[in-house]
Each structure stands twice: as structure tokens, then as C-alpha cells.
Amino acid sequence: MSDTTYTPPKVWTWDAQDGGAFTNINKPTAGAQFERDLPVGKHPLQLYSLGTPNGVKVTILLEELLALGHSGAEYDAWLIKIGDGDQFGSGFVSANPNSKIPALMDHSTTPPTRVFESGAILLYLAEKFGEFLPKDPALKPECLSWLFWQMGSAPYVGGGFGHFYAYAAEKQMYPIDRFTMETKRQLDVLDQRLADNRYIVGDEYTIADMAIFPWYGGLAIFNQYEAEEFLDVQSYTNLQRWAKDLYSRETVKRGRMVNRVRGEPNEQLRERHDASDFENKTQDKVEAAE
Ligand SMILES: N[C@@H](CCC(=O)N[C@@H](CS)C(=O)NCC(=O)O)C(=O)O
Numbered sequence: 001m002s003d004t005t006y007t008p009p010k011v012w013t014w015d016a017q018d019g020g021a022f023t024n025i026n027k028p029t030a031g032a033q034f035e036r037d038l039p040v041g042k043h044p045l046q047l048y049s050l051g052t053p054n055g056v057k058v059t060i061l062l063e064e065l066l067a068l069g070h071s072g073a074e075y076d077a078w079l080i081k082i083g084d085g086d087q088f089g090s091g092f093v094s095a096n097p098n099s100k101i102p103a104l105m106d107h108s109t110t111p112p113t114r115v116f117e118s119g120a121i122l123l124y125l126a127e128k129f130g131e132f133l134p135k136d137p138a139l140k141p142e143c144l145s146w147l148f149w150q151m152g153s154a155p156y157v158g159g160g161f162g163h164f165y166a167y168a169a170e171k172q173m174y175p176i177d178r179f180t181m182e183t184k185r186q187l188d189v190l191d192q193r194l195a196d197n198r199y200i201v202g203d204e205y206t207i208a209d210m211a212i213f214p215w216y217g218g219l220a221i222f223n224q225y226e227a228e229e230f231l232d233v234q235s236y237t238n239l240q241r242w243a244k245d246l247y248s249r250e251t252v253k254r255g256r257m258v259n260r261v262r263g264e265p266n267e268q269l270r271e272r273h274d275a276s277d278f279e280n281k282t283q284d285k286v287e288a289a290e
Contacts (some may be wrong), residue, residue, distance in 0.1 A: 004172075025085050030099065036089030040107070041076030041273050048078050048092060049102035051260030051268075053154070053214035053224075054118045058102045059272075060210045060255030061125055061132065066275065067251050070129050072108060077258045077272040119151040122207040132207045139201055146200045146208035149189075154215045156182045166225040180231070183219070187236050190216055194238035198245070209246060214256070217243035254278055 014028050040046055045062070049055035065073035080086045080101045087099040096103035096116035104121045106113040106128075115124045123144075126133035134140045160179035164172065190212065193200065200208040218224035220233050220243040227233075234240065246252050257278065260268040265283035272278075 025082060025087075030097065032090040032093040033085065033088035034090070036086075036091055038089075038091035038095060038105075039076075039078055040105075041078075043074040043076050043273075044072055044106065044108040045075035046078070046105040046107060047075050047102060047259075048080050048095060048104075049259045050080050050082055051256070051258060051262075052101065053158070053218055054100075055102045055259055056214040056256050057118045057211050058104065058121050058125075059258040060213070060252050061122055061207060063251040063254045063258075064210070065125065065129050065131060068131060070131070073125070073129060074275075075272070079259050079261070079271050081261075117151075119147055119211060122147065122211055126207045132205065132210070134201060134204055134206060139204065143201045143206045143208045147211050150208070150211040150215065153186050157186065157215055157219070161227075162225045165227060165230070184231060187216065187219065187231065187233070187239060190242075191236040191239045194242045199242070209242075210255075213243065213246050213252065217246060221247065257282070 038046070038048060047058060047062070049058065051059075059077060062073050062075050080092065080103075082101060086092060087096075087101060092103065093099055095105055095114050098116060100116075102116075102118055102121060104115045104124070106115065106124075113124075115121045123133070134143050156179060160175070161183040164175040164179055168175075190200075197203075199205050200212060215224075216239065219227065219231060220236060220239050257267050257269045258272045259270065261270060262268070265287060268283035269277055269281060270283060270286075271281075
């Protein structure tokens with residue numbers, strides 16, 4: 001147990017207390033904080049995002065759709081710097097009243113369609129292009145179940161485990177223990193599921209894999225939160241096999257590069273406006289040209 005105790009007041013008030021990383025952008029209120037229109041590029045789909053796990057789900061799907069030849073899936077991916085508060089600009093808030101990346105505007109409809117929440121974006125695009133969502137009535141509910149499992153479960157990993165293990169100003173045993181137990185339980189759920197299934201739904205690669213990979217593949221093979229040893233991620237052997245299998249796909253590698261602002265410069269494509277940007281505009285090349 002932590003040696004600090006807290007008696008909550010009758011009514012909570014905000015005093016911008018230090019909550020570690022992200023304190024500067026966290027506020028207890030919603031809505032636009034300043035006027036700023038969103039840029040609009042030349043493609044039907046305009047994505048406003050950042051290369052975090054929730055952002056990467058969508059760019060993996062878009063790269064998969066393009067690889068299948070769906071030219072209507074061409075997209076501009078604009079960088080939203082959440083650490084700078086870009087998500088509180090009036091244009092972004094019109095696209096997503098929840099002020100979180102990713103947000104999508106589909107300009108192929110009149111008026112343009114807004115979609116927010118990464119799971120809703122995956123479902124919208126899968127239905128729009130008729131891909132990566134099983135048509136078999138027995139498999140479609142399985143895919144949706146895992147998609148919504150991911151949406152409901154990952155906040156315990158990111159907002160719970162990741163926050164208290166990696167970002168909080170002080171390490172406290174109680175929350176770290178609580179969220180580590182839940183994170184490991186979820187890793188075991190996936191490991192057991194993947195023992196007898198190549199992909200999450202079975203033989204078919206779907207949006208459920210694309211939703212789950214950036215979070216749990218991140219823990220398994222990318223040392224997310226620098227927690228690979230602490231979580232003993234190597235022990236989840238089926239999850240390891242699945243994560244490496246997914247990351248062998250060029251489309252997944254590309255999706256992970258888009259709107260990425262950390263890591264190796266040659267793996268960062270901060271904004272994507274054309275397929276050729278992967279060859280010409282990665283951060284190593286941008287920096288070399290400066
Ligand atoms: N449930 C949302 C979560 C999105 C989310 O938490 N986005 C984070 C980055 S991964 C964000 O934009 N945070 C900015 C903020 O909280 O102000 C989704 O899946 O789209």
C-alpha cells in the first residue's frame with residue numbers, strides 16, 4: 001500500500017495539480033479553447049492524428065486498403081500535436097467534440113462526414129470499402145466483440161498501467177499493482193485466444209487485429225512503457241508470434257510510421273499526403289535536407 005492517504009473533499013475542485021506527463025493539457029472541461037481551422041488536403045479522406053496506438057490503428061487500415069487497390073482510401077494524414085494542445089482548436093473540436101486523436105473527415109460525401117473514436121473509424125472504413133470485416137454472420141460478431149474488447153480494455157493499459165508505471169510523477173505501489181494485474185490478465189486473454197487462432201477472429205485478418213496490434217503488439221514487441229521485462233512479455237508466446245507476423249506486413253510497418261514523432265527518424269513520416277512520402281519525406285530525409 002502507498003504511505004500517502006487522501007480524504008476527498010465534499011466537492012472536488014481543480015487546482016492544476018501535478019499529475020506527471022500531460023499535466024499541461026489535462027483540464028476538467030471540454031470544448032474549443034481557441035479558434036483554428038483544420039487544413040484540408042487533396043484526398044477524399046482527411047485524417048487528423050498522431051502516431052500513438054489509437055492513431056496507428058487507422059493508418060494501418062488505410063495502408064491495407066490502399067494495398068488492395070482502393071484508391072478511394074487515399075488520405076492526407078495531418079499531425080495533431082496533443083502535447084501542444086492542437087486538439088483543443090475549434091476545427092478539431094468540430095471533428096471530434098471529445099478532443100482526442102484520431103479524427104477523420106470523409107470529403108467523398110456531401111456534406112463531409114465526421115467520424116471520431118478509433119473503433120468507429122475502423123468500422124466506418126471497413127464497411128465503406130467492404131474489407132477486413134467478416135461477411136460470415138458467425139464471424140462478424142466475433143470481429144466486433146474483439147474490436148469493442150480492445151476499445152474497452154486498452155484504457156486500463158494506457159490510462160492505468162502506462163500512466164502509473166511510466167508517466168506519473170511518483171511511483172505508487174497500489175495503482176501499479178492494480179493495473180499491472182489487469183494488463184497481464186488482458187495479455188493472457190489474447191495469448192489464450194491466439195493459441196488456436198492465427199488471427200484474432202480465426203483465419204481471417206480483420207480490423208480486430210488492426211485495433212489490438214498497436215496496443216498489445218506494442219507491449220509485446222516494441223517495449224512500450226519500457227515494461228517488457230516488468231510484464232514478462234516474452235512469456236506470452238502466442239501473442240509474440242501473432243505480433244511478429246503482423247509486423248512482417250509492409251502495410252503495418254507503413255501504418256506505424258504515419259504521424260509518428262518519436263523513435264528512429266527513418267521510421268517517422270510526420271505527415272502523409274502522398275504514397276511517395278514514404279520514400280521521400282521520412283524524418284531522416286527531411287533533416288538531411290535542412
Ligand atoms: N477512445 C479514443 C481514445 C483516443 C485517445 O485517448 N487519444 C489520445 C492519444 S492516444 C489523445 O488524443 N489525447 C489527448 C488528450 O487527452 O487531450 C479512441 O480510441 O479514439
